[in-house]
Structures are given as C-alpha cells and as structure tokens.
Amino acid sequence: MKQAIYRTHGSPADVIELTEEPSEDLQPGHTRVKILRSPINPSDVAQIEGVYGLQPPLPAPAGMEGIGEVVEVNGEGHALGTLVLLTDPPGAWSTERVFPSETLVAVPHADVDQLSMLTVNPATAYLLLTQYVDLKEGDWLIQSAANSAVGRYVTQLAKSRGIRVASVVRRESALADVKKAGCDAAFVDGPDLAEQVAAQLDQEPVLALDAVAGEAFGRLASTLRPGGTVVSYGGMSYQPVVVPDNLLIFKNITMRGFWLVNWLMSAAREEQQRVYQELTGLILSGALHAPIDRVFPLEGVNEALVHTLKGSRSGKVLLAPNGV
Structure with a gap:
C-alpha cells in the first residue's frame, strides 16, 4: 500500500513523502478499506506544521478524513462494497487502511467527492x-x-x-x-x-x-x-x-x-450518528454542497499541497489515493 507520511514538522509540501508499505494483516473484528477520496483541510496543514492541538508521534501518517469502500472483512462487519466514513484519524492519505469494524460508519452510495468531506x-x-x-x-x-x-x-x-x-x-x-x-x-x-x-x-x-x-x-x-x-x-x-x-x-x-x-471524544455515539445521518441526508438532497477545485492522485500529494496553500482556489482540494 502507498501512504503519505511526515517524519518532521514543517511546510507540508516539503516534509510530506510517499512511502510503500506492505498491507496490514487483517485481524478478527477488523475491516480493510480502500480509500477513494480524502480532502486537504486546514487541520491537516496545521498538524503537519506541528501547530495543531493533537499531535501523533513521528513519523506520522497524514490525512484527517475521507471516504472508502469495504474490500475485506474478518468476522462481522459491513458488506463488501459498502461506502464508509474513515475513523481513527490520521492516515486517510493512503491507498488502504484497516479499522475496527464496529467504528466504521456506512453511508449511501452517492458523490464520493462530497461525502469525503462529511466528517469534519x-x-x-x-x-x-x-x-x-x-x-x-x-x-x-x-x-x-x-x-x-x-x-x-x-x-x-x-x-x-x-x-x-x-x-x-x-x-x-x-x-x-x-x-x-x-x-x-x-x-x-x-x-x-x-x-x-x-x-x-x-x-x-x-x-x-x-x-x-x-x-x-x-x-x-x-x-x-x-x-x-x-x-x-x-x-x-x-x-x-x-x-x-x-x-x-x-x-x-x-x-x-x-x-x-472535543465533541467526538465527549458526545454519545448515538448523538454523533444522529448528526452525521442528518448531514448525510442534506448532502444527498443537494442542500449541502462544497465546490471542488481539483482532485489529485496520491502520487501528486506534494503538488496538491502547494496548490492548496497558494490561496487563490475556487474550492476544496481532494486526494484520490486509488485514482481519479
């Protein structure tokens, strides 16, 4: 699998690198997700720069949210092909990730660009x-x-x-x-x-x-x-x-x-599901929509970061780890 990581804090386009790692073994109760889209958010930039409120140990994977497709399940979980919101950030700027099955939130099949931005x-x-x-x-x-x-x-x-x-x-x-x-x-x-x-x-x-x-x-x-x-x-x-x-x-x-x-850590799971279900419905109806400026392949992550930070975009910049 391919994964965007940073070994030190600094300007994102300078410190992000793309690595090739073996796929993680799938343990019981876990699900493998092929990541389809992940946005570049200000929180991603701040975390890579070292000024965000939550800092993982270095070297660290990048990417705070996204959407993926279930491709393998060990035990009970969502059916193959289900679209799911990514949980347990960071690490969304990857071609695949393994998650505890019970933490994944399924969403209807719809515009993956819009759904990829739902979580944050x-x-x-x-x-x-x-x-x-x-x-x-x-x-x-x-x-x-x-x-x-x-x-x-x-x-x-x-x-x-x-x-x-x-x-x-x-x-x-x-x-x-x-x-x-x-x-x-x-x-x-x-x-x-x-x-x-x-x-x-x-x-x-x-x-x-x-x-x-x-x-x-x-x-x-x-x-x-x-x-x-x-x-x-x-x-x-x-x-x-x-x-x-x-x-x-x-x-x-x-x-x-x-x-x-803070809300994700303190709100009851039922409350979180209620909020995300309501927001999903608004996205599906077209009531919620964010413009997309460009979609980059994962191999173009550094170029995507330069484009994100130049400040004259017409919308959000997305990464497509498994192809546009």
Missing part, C-alpha cells in the same frame, strides 16, 4: 450553529472566513433554518463568492467593520463565528448585540486572539471556543 467541516458548521446560541428565524449571525468550506456550510445550514448570514472576508475579490453562496450581507474586514455592519443590518448579530483570530476576532465581536456570543474555531492568521476589554465589560460579550475533536 459540515459537522463543525452544524455544531457551531446549534451548540452555543438558540438562534431563531430572522436572527443574524456574522462569520469570518466566510468563503472557507466551513463558512459555506454555515451559510447553507443557516439559510435552511431562516437565519440571516453576514459574511466577512479578507479581500475584495472574495465578495462575489460569498454572495453567490447565499449570504444576506457581505463585508471586507477592516478597522471599520462594526460601522459597516451597523449601516447595513437592521439589527445586531446574535452570534459571531471566527476562524481567523488575531485582531479580526475583536472586530467580529464588536458587531454583536449586548450579551452576544463569539466562538473561535480556527486561527488562520496564526495570531493570538485580541479583544477590547470594553466588549466584555460593557457589552457582556461571551467568548467560547470550539474543536470538533
């Missing part, structure tokens, strides 16, 4: 919308990095619930994309963000979702109504969160943090 970003968007504020129809939420995969899913999920979305991006050229994605208002981040938002919205947002950190976090929080909540779920600026103390003292803003791993 749609779940993150869903939980950001539902865990912190009881949003009502007509409420406003505001989000940074609105042109990211999570940002697009947030917009789609919010719109399906009648929640209005104000999208914030870091460059003028991204405005058209977030407007096309369905947001109700769009802004370019800057020192006057709060003034821009107040001039366009008919009421202050209830919830702010931030994936940038740095001073952008404080600017986003400054748009909220008194008692509003801002949730940090990413740090694309690689800067610490900065928030003016007057927002905490005079506006009583609540600050929270979200990491999907």
Whole structure:
C-alpha cells in the first residue's frame, strides 16, 4: 500500500513523502478499506506544521478524513462494497487502511467527492450553529472566513433554518463568492467593520463565528448585540486572539471556543450518528454542497499541497489515493 507520511514538522509540501508499505494483516473484528477520496483541510496543514492541538508521534501518517469502500472483512462487519466514513484519524492519505469494524460508519452510495468531506467541516458548521446560541428565524449571525468550506456550510445550514448570514472576508475579490453562496450581507474586514455592519443590518448579530483570530476576532465581536456570543474555531492568521476589554465589560460579550475533536471524544455515539445521518441526508438532497477545485492522485500529494496553500482556489482540494 502507498501512504503519505511526515517524519518532521514543517511546510507540508516539503516534509510530506510517499512511502510503500506492505498491507496490514487483517485481524478478527477488523475491516480493510480502500480509500477513494480524502480532502486537504486546514487541520491537516496545521498538524503537519506541528501547530495543531493533537499531535501523533513521528513519523506520522497524514490525512484527517475521507471516504472508502469495504474490500475485506474478518468476522462481522459491513458488506463488501459498502461506502464508509474513515475513523481513527490520521492516515486517510493512503491507498488502504484497516479499522475496527464496529467504528466504521456506512453511508449511501452517492458523490464520493462530497461525502469525503462529511466528517469534519459540515459537522463543525452544524455544531457551531446549534451548540452555543438558540438562534431563531430572522436572527443574524456574522462569520469570518466566510468563503472557507466551513463558512459555506454555515451559510447553507443557516439559510435552511431562516437565519440571516453576514459574511466577512479578507479581500475584495472574495465578495462575489460569498454572495453567490447565499449570504444576506457581505463585508471586507477592516478597522471599520462594526460601522459597516451597523449601516447595513437592521439589527445586531446574535452570534459571531471566527476562524481567523488575531485582531479580526475583536472586530467580529464588536458587531454583536449586548450579551452576544463569539466562538473561535480556527486561527488562520496564526495570531493570538485580541479583544477590547470594553466588549466584555460593557457589552457582556461571551467568548467560547470550539474543536470538533472535543465533541467526538465527549458526545454519545448515538448523538454523533444522529448528526452525521442528518448531514448525510442534506448532502444527498443537494442542500449541502462544497465546490471542488481539483482532485489529485496520491502520487501528486506534494503538488496538491502547494496548490492548496497558494490561496487563490475556487474550492476544496481532494486526494484520490486509488485514482481519479
């Protein structure tokens, strides 16, 4: 089998290498999965760089999520040919992997590109919308990095619930994309963000979702109504969160943090299955969809990482370990 690994932390395109390893023996109660697709996510990049919250021992396999096909089972398990979400990350950037059969989640046969992204970003968007504020129809939420995969899913999920979305991006050229994605208002981040938002919205947002950190976090929080909540779920600026103390003292803003791993470790298995079943249904119906920029073979993983990090893509970059 082929597998993408890194022996040291650093720039992903420089430290990732493709290795050839013998297939793992299949023990009782385990399933062999042929991996069909795996996205390159910011969490993958952060883990390879050594700045992610969860670090496996080196050398480490890469790839946090994906979808595969059951090709061999020892004992009870899903039928051969079943599509399954990959569990026990990392290691999705491989041609095959062996998993405990009971941990695999079966999904219907559908667009493998869209299904390969189900585990991380749609779940993150869903939980950001539902865990912190009881949003009502007509409420406003505001989000940074609105042109990211999570940002697009947030917009789609919010719109399906009648929640209005104000999208914030870091460059003028991204405005058209977030407007096309369905947001109700769009802004370019800057020192006057709060003034821009107040001039366009008919009421202050209830919830702010931030994936940038740095001073952008404080600017986003400054748009909220008194008692509003801002949730940090990413740090694309690689800067610490900065928030003016007057927002905490005079506006009583609540600050929270979200990491999907914490939910996966604490939520009951029944709850996780409920969330993923709901999200699968939305993907199958077309209500949830993320644009795909390019699909690379596993042999092109380094080129795929360079392409991912250049910052001018039209969608997600995927790896196809067993061919496009």
